[in-house]
Amino acid sequence: xxxxxxxxxxxxxxxxxQVTLMCHQTWSHSYMFWYRxxxxxxxxxxxxxxxxxxxxxxxxxDGYVVSRSKTENFPxxxxxxxRSQTSVYFCASTGGGPYTGELFFGEGSRLTVL
Amino acid sequence: AQSVAQPEDQVxxxxxxxxxxxxxxxxxxxxxxxxxxxxxxxGLQFLLKYITGDNLVKGSxxxxxxxxxxxxxxxxxxxxxxxxxxxLYFCADNSGTYxxxxxxxxxxxxxx
Numbered sequence: 001x002x003x004x005x006x007x008x009x010x011x012x013x014x015x016x017x018q019v020t021l022m023c024h025q026t027w028s029h030s031y032m033f034w035y036r037x038x039x040x041x042x043x044x045x046x047x048x049x050x051x052x053x054x055x056x057x058x059x060x061x062d063g064y065v066v067s068r069s070k071t072e073n074f075p076x077x078x079x080x081x082x083r084s085q086t087s088v089y090f091c092a093s094t095g096g097g098p099y100t101g102e103l104f105f106g107e108g109s110r111l112t113v114l
Numbered sequence: 115a116q117s118v119a120q121p122e123d124q125v126x127x128x129x130x131x132x133x134x135x136x137x138x139x140x141x142x143x144x145x146x147x148x149x150x151x152x153x154x155x156x157g158l159q160f161l162l163k164y165i166t167g168d169n170l171v172k173g174s175x176x177x178x179x180x181x182x183x184x185x186x187x188x189x190x191x192x193x194x195x196x197x198x199x200x201x202l203y204f205c206a207d208n209s210g211t212y213x214x215x216x217x218x219x220x221x222x223x224x225x226x
Contacts, residue, residue, distance in 0.1 A: 102163060106157050
């Protein structure tokens with residue numbers, strides 16, 4: 001069972017380019033999340049989704065767009081990448097109620113914006 | 115506002131000694147607290163959680179955590195540290211909502 005997979009694992013891009021990070025989970029979990037991890041900040045929530053076609057902003061949504069047309073996929077798009085978006089991005093999901101269910105994380109996507 | 119603090123960036127402990135990684139929380143309602151571990155170049159893995167009930171929670175890999183309401187703390191503990199426990203540890207709270215708030219992380223180094 002693959003669980004939750006992210007692609008690409010590593011990406012280098014230039015300022016102003018559009019980048020999409022993919023997230024796919026095989027459990028049919030309802031809830032999915034995108035976090036970014038930066039030194040000194042821990043993990044910060046970018047966007048989350050409670051179900052297909054239901055998404056909402058987290059702490060740091062500016063510059064990012066998400067969609068969720070299918071339960072298993074939750075892509076994150078940087079419409080015009082900036083250097084401040086250089087980070088490690090983690091996708092996560094949970095199938096239980098959000099108040100009790102632990103999060104399952106992907107392996108991360110390391111993005112460098114030059 | 116909901117927040118989680120991990121006051122130590124790094125904790126060093128000798129192998130075989132007990133370890134403690136500290137976490138304090140500030141929430142307006144009931145806390146729902148979690149500990150996760152991250153190994154290099156990997157995603158976070160769930161260790162344990164406190165929702166309600168016993169203040170001492172047991173989790174994976176021999177870890178446990180003690181919930182202390184009066185001190186608003188949820189410290190992670192292990193009686194005897196292993197070198198393989200060396201990793202980055204995160205405390206989190208979601209206060210019963212979708213919004214998990216993570217601490218900044220504590221790097222644990224277990225010295226042989």
